[in-house]
Amino acid sequence: MKNRSLFRRLLLGFISVMLLVWLANLALDVYETRTAKRRDMQRELRASALRILVVMQTIGERPPEQIQPVVRKMEGLHYALYKELGWYIPALQTQVWKRGQLVYASPDPGLPPTDAAAGPYGQPLREGWVVSVEDDPATGVTVRMATEVIGEWMLQVSSIGYYFAPLLFSIPFLLLPAWFIIRVGLRPLKYIVGEIEERSATDLSPLAASPYQELSPLVGSVNKLMERLTERLEREREFLVDAAHELKTPLSIIQINADTLTTTRTVQRVEQAGEGLRAGVQRATHTVHQLLALARSGGDRDHTSLAPRDLVELVADRLALAGQIAATRGIEIELQAPERCLLPMHLESMASLIDNLVSNAVKYSPPGGRVSIAIEELDGGVTLSVADQGPGIPADMLRKVFERFFRLPDQDQAGSGLGLAIAERAAARNQGTIRLDNRDDGPGLRVLVVFGTGIT
Known part of the structure; x- marks a missing residue:
């Protein structure tokens, strides 16, 4: 075209x-x-x-x-x-x-x-x-x-020349100045185009402000786009660095135990090396799965891709999968919800959100504890809450735990530190916000996810 x-x-x-x-x-x-x-x-x-x-x-x-x-x-x-x-x-x-x-x-x-x-x-x-x-x-x-x-x-008859003569005579005296004025008027736009074309692929610095009122919104929009690209590239760079650092430990464990298996001759050492090798592979596999979930949760956030689905049915399906792990530790999972709750959602990211919240609640709850999940419809939106009976999180770290690969000091539970980061991005993709609060009625953490702009 x-x-x-x-x-x-x-x-x-x-x-x-x-x-x-x-x-x-x-x-x-x-x-x-x-x-x-x-x-x-x-x-x-x-x-x-x-x-x-x-x-x-x-x-x-x-x-x-x-x-x-x-x-x-x-x-x-x-x-x-x-x-x-x-x-x-x-x-x-x-x-x-x-x-x-x-x-x-x-x-x-x-x-x-x-x-x-x-x-x-x-x-x-x-x-x-x-x-x-x-x-x-x-x-x-x-x-x-x-x-x-x-x-x-x-x-x-005779008026043809009378009426058309002024138009024909005025064309060179009007169009030529108009041609010149338009070309001169478009020079600032061509200057902006030239400035962008001369830049390298890595130069995302903002354009110089335009002195023209009509071009200022264009320059401002381009600068905002470059700012968002800069932030995204920086996040991706940090993500790659953090991912490499996080994978380095399990890979080192795998390497050490693999070397041990090739050099040791005692049965006890072989068994210890095999157990360490399995633990390293399991940790590396879990980290890779979490990294993939994190990348998917922050994908296309076009809200037009959201389709109405029953949140109660989805939560029940995901709890059926988590119930096996909870049963091995004697943890009871309780669900309070209406019969149906239609909510615009992206199915894959919403399932990831539920899985991470429930698995964290089960992981940090003591044996024989209880995990309470509630779905409530309010004016203008829906809330999903997950409460456990674990140790909770210090108040000064309630926001920091959403950072990728961050783990609380003296944490004895295995993990990659990506669960809450995945949950936050998945909630945003489904037009929701997530908040953490320590429970007032006893030990434990309460996670509240609010969907819909009508709820604060």
């Missing part, structure tokens, strides 16, 4: 505005031609008819053959006005009645034919003509004069 030109778009816009102005001016001239000119000729025609009527008052008793030369001379006076101005001489029709009898009619064969029986008020009138009928009741004389409107003719 061929790229569109912003320069061409602006230039065409300028031409369109110019054409609209010209068309508006043309419409105004047409209106004046069809109305103002028509009224002017109507007044001129009435003046000529009144002059003939005045003359007829003095010669009205003469026979028709003496009246006709006089009226013909009066017609000449009407024509003389247009001859002096050098205009096109319009066709004219003059008819004079005396006591209902036609005594004079213009001999021009191109004019509408005269119907003497129709009288002065019933004569046919050609399209584009105006008429004036004046009568004198005292003498019984009626004068009817009709003429074509000059403006109508000019609009149809």
Whole structure:
């Protein structure tokens, strides 16, 4: 697909505005031609008819053959006005009645034919003509004069050059300055494009602020994008460093025990090395799974991908999987929820959120303890809470535990320090927020996940 030109778009816009102005001016001239000119000729025609009527008052008793030369001379006076101005001489029709009898009619064969029986008020009138009928009741004389409107003719024939000449002459004097102004006006935009193109792939420093009000939002948006990219790259770099550091320990354990298996000959040492090898592989496998879950939980956060699903059913399914681990330690899992709770969610990340919260609660609860899970529907949203009976978390570390690979000091439980980081990112992907609180009714931690903007 061929790229569109912003320069061409602006230039065409300028031409369109110019054409609209010209068309508006043309419409105004047409209106004046069809109305103002028509009224002017109507007044001129009435003046000529009144002059003939005045003359007829003095010669009205003469026979028709003496009246006709006089009226013909009066017609000449009407024509003389247009001859002096050098205009096109319009066709004219003059008819004079005396006591209902036609005594004079213009001999021009191109004019509408005269119907003497129709009288002065019933004569046919050609399209584009105006008429004036004046009568004198005292003498019984009626004068009817009709003429074509000059403006109508000019609009149809000679006005083509009159109307198009200003447009054609103005094109070089308007388009050339417009072309120059648009090119100069787009230079700051080209400067920004050039500044971006000259940068290396690793240069994400902000662009210089634009002095132009129209370009400031563009520069600001690009700088915000670069800032987000910088933050993301920094997070990814830290993630890779932390992941490598976290995997180094189990890999070292695997390496040491593998070397031991190849060099030792005693049964006891072989068994110890095999147990250490299995523990290292298990820890490395768990860390890799957690790293994959963390990467998936922070994937596409487009909320349009969320689909309504039953949260109660999903939680029940995940608890069925966690129930086996809880049973081996004698831990009871309790679920309080309505029959159904529809919630827009991303299924995979929501399942990861539930699994991490429940597994942490089971892991840190003492043998024979209880894990309480509750789903509650409130105005504008849904809350999911998971409470355990473990040691809890010091108040000053309630936020720090969401950092990747962070583990509490003197922690004796195995883990990678990624569970809560995964839960936080999974909650955000499902339009939720997560909060930790130590329980008031005894030892333990309560995790509250709030879905929906209507809940605080």
